[in-house]
Amino acid sequence: NSVLITVLFIFLPVQTFNTTNVTKLCPGAQCTFAFYGGESLYHKYIFIFQLANAFVFLWLVNFAIALGQCTLAGAFASYYWASRKPADIPLWPLFSSFGRAIRYHTGSLAFGALILAIVQLIRVILEYLDHKLKGTQNSFTRFLLCCLKCCFWCLEKFLKFINRNAYIMIAIYGKNFCTSAKEAFFLLMRNVVRVAVLDKVTDFLLFLGKILVAGGVGVLAFFFFTQKIPVIAQEAPALNYYWVPLLTVIIGSYLVAHGFFSVYAMCVDTLFLCFCEDLERNDGSTAKPYFMSASLHRILGKKELSPKKAAG
Incomplete structure (x- = not known):
């Protein structure tokens, strides 16, 4: 296109605006110059506008995640703290929890999402600077950028962990974000051994479940695409390269399994x-009975002293 325009400008006769027929066809037409760059307010601050769009996008994404986590936490907490199961459990626990989160906890969820979005925006800016300065950096600059990216990556992981547990405490007690984050952090620190063991075991089991789901679907897809299942062999398409749809099915099944298992997590x-809050608030006596089941207490709990041993 640029070559064609150049050729036309060279060989065609130059005409002025007043000698052409444009004024008769379009009365009031004017010849203006369409500029590019920093000639207007929009072009001067376009980078700031792009950062603002990125920040709002990160904020909305984190808010949607926070709303989902708080809704799930409220539904599961209503089951745990029910004295008589299932009589005291709400009829629609998920919808009830979603209504409470929207009505009472929107500000707390937005504040937690805001903190996380700021850290993520700083990480985006650091990645942008690293990309722009690539090739012109000295060893000290590369080391400094690497340290900053590592620090903010760790900070983002820590904030996600804090926010997740803060949303659970918000769903349980309905307090603000800062109070819930503080109570959740100190509650976990008082049970740090249980936290470490449970996180590792849960992460391993959930990862194993995702691999099994993706692997099982991949095996079925392999037999389907290679027409090795006699019942549906006629339905399978004839493919020269079946690895592309096979990999697509495996990756898609893993992502779907990840979404389902995140609910279990x-x-x-x-x-x-x-459970940790139940252990600190109650002692298992008749006056303060545990809300947990006996099997859960055997798995995660510790042997409580009986009243006679405690008195002795």
């Missing part, structure tokens, strides 16, 4: 925080 975290 939220359930484990919520029940664990409720």
